[in-house]
Amino acid sequence: AAAVAAIAFGQRAVVVDANVERVVARLFAIGTPLPAARPAIRAAADRITPDARAGDFAQAMMDLGATICTPRNPACGLCPLREDCAAFATADPAAFPVKPAKKPKPHRTGHGWWMERDGHVWLVRRPERGLLGGMRALPSGTWGDAPDPTPPVDAEWRTLAEPIGHVFTHFSLALRVHHAHVDAQPDGEGEWWPISGLDEAGLPTLFARAAAAVRKERDARN
Template identity: 60%
Template structure:
């Protein structure tokens, strides 16, 4: 795996070259938090923007939370952004990152996987790193028959058995890259895999059958309304409550999110609201959301709030669901 990695490692902005000195812990930590439930393609531009604006953990710690939340928009799972800020402040106060898994796990927003990844990649410690890509590779190599998520202890034990004492950070990244480019969820490129000779799933003739996953329960459907109030080329934006889903983010006003379509439910203020025929759909971790779109033009006596230029909406830092709604409403030319 290490020989394969030396030849095929992905060029990622938070990585050091294979076999070289460990990279900056700040960049490793930031990338690992960003990559949770998010693709490398989505993280690349966000990571570049973050390190350009906040080149150190001390700079990030000193940033206003509202600026950080706006910069995070589009990455989803916004509790990560709040934990990111809390963690940066903790690290800045203590004068740097802990260099052990135990110390790293004590930081806000750093769980078992992230602590292991940072310890191995940034500090060269032997740590067992199991993300989704690694889990898939290991499940196939050992043909682990226990279904996910219950198989995670088995996968971790198996990964522990093959993790080397030296270059464990490079080994973890090699396994990640293998899962990303070769041992893919569908149509794995087994003939190009350095582990094919030792892979039980490959020998079985059904590598795609691993890892075994239980059928997912259907996500519940919820409904709501987004309100677009426009006044002289500006749109009313609000701040969501600091805690809860999309907490602290700039957003368009909404009514409640309920189990049944609300029609014109709980507008933020009285106006000649019109319902557009379009709706916007978005999927969160635990539910699907369909949003009706209500629009109104208001005169100079509109409500007090943050009025944002329609032409600059793309820079407002709206979460994806509200950015989708803004795009749909502007396209409707109502």
């Protein structure tokens, strides 16, 4: 709306899009992280917006941000505002505007079960909705901070010495993998998949790494 007012109707209006925000944050070296810095950036933009030809000024600032004062590797050598730019004086203009600190990802634990019988391993389909939806996987239960679950069948279980680590978009996971030869049929829906053809099962990375770790330990033991 401000851009329309300034460019189309010649009114004095403070235009702050993403490009102008970046130029102004650097021009004044505004060190408050976004988004909290936006009132200060807008106030600074207001101070330098002229009464005359505000539309030309807005377009110039937007073009400056789009072509020279870019997010990465700004071309400060070509910038007409270089001598007055507080961020240029810091020798690290790309550090502005200051981005908010990333929140640490929560960490979860889980348990996966490798159940082997007659050269096959028991695989299940993950629920259609949710992470890795609809993909084949080792049975793994809920991922969280719950205590160690009860094994799905009675067997002589071994646990890999190191958990399988994986980072998802919103959290990191340490999957404790337990493996055993079993005689009983596990409860629930699943399928016995030939271990020799496991590469064709389409396991997601987390479970492919878990399977590889179990097979490596099993081969070393044999």
